[in-house]
Amino acid sequence: MGLMNCNQKIALVYASVTGNTGAVAEVLTERFRAAGFLPDVYEIDHFDINKLGRYDIVIVGTYTWGSGEIPAEMQELFEAFEELRRPELVTAVFGTGDSFFAEFCGAVNRFRDMLYVHTNLAATLKIELMPQEQDLVRCEKFVEAVVRRLVEADEKRKRKAT
Numbered sequence: 001m002g003l004m005n006c007n008q009k010i011a012l013v014y015a016s017v018t019g020n021t022g023a024v025a026e027v028l029t030e031r032f033r034a035a036g037f038l039p040d041v042y043e044i045d046h047f048d049i050n051k052l053g054r055y056d057i058v059i060v061g062t063y064t065w066g067s068g069e070i071p072a073e074m075q076e077l078f079e080a081f082e083e084l085r086r087p088e089l090v091t092a093v094f095g096t097g098d099s100f101f102a103e104f105c106g107a108v109n110r111f112r113d114m115l116y117v118h119t120n121l122a123a124t125l126k127i128e129l130m131p132q133e134q135d136l137v138r139c140e141k142f143v144e145a146v147v148r149r150l151v152e153a154d155e156k157r158k159r160k161a162t
């Protein structure tokens, strides 16, 4: 991991009403920093969707609403990815949900399926409500998977250039 190009621009964009997804966003931000990255962290309401194309890596965080639905405030971002036409963009999605509901973290499932088709999806993480001690290692693995994918993408780019 030490060899990574930490100049890559990374955005972490999330939605959170009661703070669970925000708490995971904080843990992940800390892990990315520990891995040498400085993510720009945005709550969705403060993220300018026109800037999506400026990033090399975009991490999406979302809670789930309705019956497994994407929250309304995340819909525009979802559609922006569909129209972005940047299959090389490294992405990952995390979220919190409540397994009391029929579709646990349905919004994460929907983002995952879409990002898999339209981008270079590196990792998915679903957490039950507020992150607990045992979730920290899962957060760590999530970040490792993203960094690993970046290394692979970088190597692929270099091979193409030669």
Ligand SMILES: Cc1cc2nc3c(=O)[nH]c(=O)nc-3n(C[C@H](O)[C@H](O)[C@H](O)COP(=O)(O)O)c2cc1C
Binding pocket: 015, 016, 017, 018, 019, 020, 021, 022, 063, 064, 065, 066, 067, 068, 069, 096, 097, 098, 099, 101, 102, 103, 104, 105, 106, 128, 129, 130
């Ligand atoms: C009306 C309502 C519907 C919900 N529907 C789902 C659902 O379908 N699936 C799920 O996993 N969680 C569902 N949840 C739970 C939230 O996604 C969960 O509490 C989440 O951690 C909230 O995130 P936040 O604290 O970041 O706002 C629902 C919560 C509410 C209030």
